[in-house]
Amino acid sequence: xxxxxxxxxxxxxxxxxxxxxxxxxxxxxxxxxxxxxxxxxxxxxxxxxxxxxxxxxxxxxxxxxxxxxxxxxxxxxxxxxxxxxxxxxxxxxxxxxxxxxxxxxxxxxxxxxxxxxxxxxxxxxxxxxxxxxxxxxxxxxxxxxxxxxxxxxxxxxxxxxxxxxxxxxxxxxxxxxxxxxxxxxxxxxxxxxxxxxxxxxxxxxxxxxxxxxxxxxxxxxxxxxxxxxxxxxxxxxxxxxxxxxxxxxxxxxxxxxxxxxxxxxxxxxxxxxxxxxxxxxxxxxxxxxxxxxxxxxxxxxxxxxxxxxxxxxxxxxxxxxxxxxxxxxxxxxxxxxxxxxxxxxxxxxxxxxxxxxxxxxx
Amino acid sequence: xxxxxxxxxxxxxxxxxxxxxxxxxxxxxxxxxxxxxxxxxxxxxxxxxxxxxxxxxxxxxxxxxxxxxxxxxxxxxxxxxxxxxxxxxxxxxxxxxxxxxxxxxxxxxxxxxxxxxxxxxxxxxxxxxxxxxxxxxxxxxxxxxxxxxxxxxxxxxxxxxxxxxxxxxxxxxxxxxxxxxxxxxxxxxxxxxxxxxxxxxxxxxxxxxxxxxxxxxxxxxxxxxxxxxxxxxxxxxxxxxxxxxxxxxxxxxxxxxxxxxxxxxxxxxxxxxxxxxxxxxxxxxxxxxxxxxxxxxxxxxxxxxxxxxxxxxxxxxxxxxxxxxxxxxxxxxxxxxxxxxxxxxxxxxxxxxxxxxxxxxx
DNA sequence: TAAATAAATGAAAGCGCTTACATTCAACCC
DNA sequence: GGGTTGAATGTAAGCGCTTTCATTTATTTA
Numbered sequence: 001x002x003x004x005x006x007x008x009x010x011x012x013x014x015x016x017x018x019x020x021x022x023x024x025x026x027x028x029x030x031x032x033x034x035x036x037x038x039x040x041x042x043x044x045x046x047x048x049x050x051x052x053x054x055x056x057x058x059x060x061x062x063x064x065x066x067x068x069x070x071x072x073x074x075x076x077x078x079x080x081x082x083x084x085x086x087x088x089x090x091x092x093x094x095x096x097x098x099x100x101x102x103x104x105x106x107x108x109x110x111x112x113x114x115x116x117x118x119x120x121x122x123x124x125x126x127x128x129x130x131x132x133x134x135x136x137x138x139x140x141x142x143x144x145x146x147x148x149x150x151x152x153x154x155x156x157x158x159x160x161x162x163x164x165x166x167x168x169x170x171x172x173x174x175x176x177x178x179x180x181x182x183x184x185x186x187x188x189x190x191x192x193x194x195x196x197x198x199x200x201x202x203x204x205x206x207x208x209x210x211x212x213x214x215x216x217x218x219x220x221x222x223x224x225x226x227x228x229x230x231x232x233x234x235x236x237x238x239x240x241x242x243x244x245x246x247x248x249x250x251x252x253x254x255x256x257x258x259x260x261x262x263x264x265x266x267x268x269x270x271x272x273x274x275x276x277x278x279x280x281x282x283x284x285x286x287x288x289x290x291x292x293x294x295x296x297x298x299x300x301x302x303x304x305x306x307x308x309x310x311x312x313x314x315x316x317x318x319x320x321x322x323x324x325x326x327x328x329x330x331x332x333x334x335x336x337x338x339x340x341x342x343x344x345x346x347x348x349x350x351x352x353x354x355x356x357x358x359x360x361x362x
Numbered sequence: 363x364x365x366x367x368x369x370x371x372x373x374x375x376x377x378x379x380x381x382x383x384x385x386x387x388x389x390x391x392x393x394x395x396x397x398x399x400x401x402x403x404x405x406x407x408x409x410x411x412x413x414x415x416x417x418x419x420x421x422x423x424x425x426x427x428x429x430x431x432x433x434x435x436x437x438x439x440x441x442x443x444x445x446x447x448x449x450x451x452x453x454x455x456x457x458x459x460x461x462x463x464x465x466x467x468x469x470x471x472x473x474x475x476x477x478x479x480x481x482x483x484x485x486x487x488x489x490x491x492x493x494x495x496x497x498x499x500x501x502x503x504x505x506x507x508x509x510x511x512x513x514x515x516x517x518x519x520x521x522x523x524x525x526x527x528x529x530x531x532x533x534x535x536x537x538x539x540x541x542x543x544x545x546x547x548x549x550x551x552x553x554x555x556x557x558x559x560x561x562x563x564x565x566x567x568x569x570x571x572x573x574x575x576x577x578x579x580x581x582x583x584x585x586x587x588x589x590x591x592x593x594x595x596x597x598x599x600x601x602x603x604x605x606x607x608x609x610x611x612x613x614x615x616x617x618x619x620x621x622x623x624x625x626x627x628x629x630x631x632x633x634x635x636x637x638x639x640x641x642x643x644x645x646x647x648x649x650x651x652x653x654x655x656x657x658x659x660x661x662x663x664x665x666x667x668x669x670x671x672x673x674x675x676x677x678x679x680x681x682x683x684x685x686x687x688x689x690x691x692x693x694x695x696x697x698x699x700x701x702x703x704x705x706x707x708x709x710x711x712x713x714x715x716x717x718x719x720x721x722x723x724x
Numbered sequence: 725t726a727a728a729t730a731a732a733t734g735a736a737a738g739c740g741c742t743t744a745c746a747t748t749c750a751a752c753c754c
Numbered sequence: 755g756g757g758t759t760g761a762a763t764g765t766a767a768g769c770g771c772t773t774t775c776a777t778t779t780a781t782t783t784a
Contacts, residue, residue, distance in 0.1 A: 075440025080437075101456075104483060121466060121469055139436055139446070
């Protein structure tokens with residue numbers, strides 16, 4: 001992949017936001033200290049490591065805190081402690097059950113550990129992703145969750161120079177240097193494709209997202225090709241259609257594929273959303289699924305269960321992955337030594353109603 | 363400046379970026395100032411209001427910035443400027459297309475204005491929500507997005523004392539003092555129910571989320587009762603089933619409702635997720651929808667289009683709402699005077715395949 | 725009981741930035 | 755030409771917290 005860009009490290013606040021101060025100035029640590037009759041150091045300790053303070057002092061301080069309605073100033077805290085207890089995540093979009101579910105689990109795990117989630121979305125655009133990464137760092141994120149490996153190496157360098165622990169998720173590739181918590185898209189796709197082929201399908205279509213800067217999508221296509229090769233078929237015989245993730249796009253791509261290659265007996269899809277679209281389109285064209293044509297998805301999100309027939313797909317443990325990614329980042333932040341690499345998560349074939357042997361074989 | 367690969371090792375075409383701990387301290391404003399031969403004030407101005415600085419000076423400063431790879435320290439900035447350019451949102455869960463989609467739009471709008479989104483989830487638990495609100499404030503959120511009105515008045519008081527602009531969304535009630543960007547759940551539900559009743563349905567079930575601390579759910583039920591009353595029916599004749607949002611729970615509630623009240627001819631649901639579950643359950647019980655029983659949803663999320671038949675529901679403009687909520691908050695922060703109240707967003711009835719006149723009427 | 729040790733607390737030095745105010749200097753006016 | 759003005763820049767005072775180090779007080783030990 002080719003990147004060209006200028007290496008700009010400053011995130012400017014483009015908008016100057018006039019600050020409206022609260023009518024009454026908020027109480028500070030010093031106010032609490034005075035009210036409790038102790039030093040600011042003691043108040044700070046009460047709040048951050050209560051066990052280092054005597055019980056009676058602690059009580060005095062805490063009641064002063066409540067009386068004044070004190071809440072520590074974030075900026076000051078971040079500045080002095082050099083930590084924000086905030087973790088950033090840059091995802092393509094929340095508007096997709098895949099990421100939403102994993103992100104929700106990620107947030108929950110962070111929250112249990114006293115950390116807060118900063119979110120930004122890239123809309124699958126590399127430039128925008130880079131900007132978002134820099135923005136989150138500029139917003140003080142202590143660590144970062146990124147989706148997939150594909151990005152300018154300069155970004156990884158920047159992150160490392162800033163000392164920001166980063167984890168790549170939704171993918172796992174042991175040959176890559178970045179820490180990851182994810183699964184092997186290629187192998188999972190290969191397994192599913194192998195099964196499709198074993199049922200007798202020879203003319204297979206594949207509807208994928210743009211593979212240019214999306215290693216997950218690319219690996220899923222590669223996995224399907226791997227399976228063809230292993231079965232002695234020409235991997236270039238895979239009929240490809242490329243589009244953006246959406247039900248409608250899946251439907252369109254399905255129509256196009258079937259028009260151009262009427263001999264297709266199975267259409268594999270890069271994710272469930274595309275598959276649902278393809279399924280509907282096939283049915284709209286008067287085809288019976290899976291008798292006339294088989295369709296498979298990827299991800300196993302909720303909709304794969306409500307189609308008729310239910311969608312054959314690959315189950316990805318999104319919640320588990322979100323949790324594990326959070327766990328990894330937390331461990332990284334807490335200990336100075338980087339934690340042991342996380343083994344790839346396993347995926348499972350979900351054989352449901354949209355896949356069967358091709359008619360000619362029956 | 364082009365990305366420098368000087369300290370990146372290439373192994374088999376893979377960039378291995380050494381994980382440099384931030385031992386080398388990051389450059390500060392003062393470093394940039396020294397390198398550029400100006401004062402820190404000038405550097406700061408270059409970054410925050412470039413037009414206040416002479417062109418030649420600005421160029422000097424910016425090249426120093428690039429040379430050093432400078433990126434401003436967030437904590438220091440927040441402390442000095444009393445602003446984080448960060449907006450918080452506390453939502454029940456991202457794991458639901460309703461909130462995910464609205465939140466995505468919210469994030470996009472914030473981002474276009476140089477603001478970043480902090481997210482926390484409450485899982486529909488009031489205590490947890492309160493904790494999350496306090497957490498986001500402690501994390502320096504400049505403003506807050508909250509879902510619905512229902513919460514301890516003390517929270518609103520706290521927010522106002524902290525001077526945190528807040529907007530309530532996913533609901534709109536002009537009788538409430540809080541600013542809101544949302545729609546009238548009660549009226550929307552009433553309209554749908556009125557239509558259901560006008561078709562001849564008299565024995566109606568309603569599957570709702572827990573209404574105890576969820577004004578949206580409560581208002582939707584109330585709207586249905588309003589419609590019954592207006593039609594001269596006993597509003598207490600509405601058969602209620604209460605459960606958590608999920609397809610499976612919707613199915614279960616549907617089964618329970620039909621067992622207990624076999625005379626039901628229409629089941630309205632508090633949202634589309636419940637409705638999809640109810641639809642499947644009805645079909646599993648051998649009923650034909652809408653001939654034997656009608657089913658309606660609420661929200662108009664993507665799945666309402668892929669069921670068979672497609673779901674009759676209420677369209678809620680989630681993306682529009684997310685955008686408008688962001689806009690409102692941005693305006694509030696920008697100007698000292700609170701912006702004009704936002705008119706409630708309109709919802710639309712989506713009459714699709716799951717609603718028809720009851721059989722006895724035909 | 726005195727000395728040694730541990731626990732609790734305080735004093736104060738920053739953390740890196742923004743910004744009010746002071747200063748400089750060139751351009752402009754009558 | 756002296757005075758005025760305004761733009762450009764510098765000086766330095768915080769912002770509110772954490773944390774090191776010194777000090778005081780309580781506890782233990784020989």
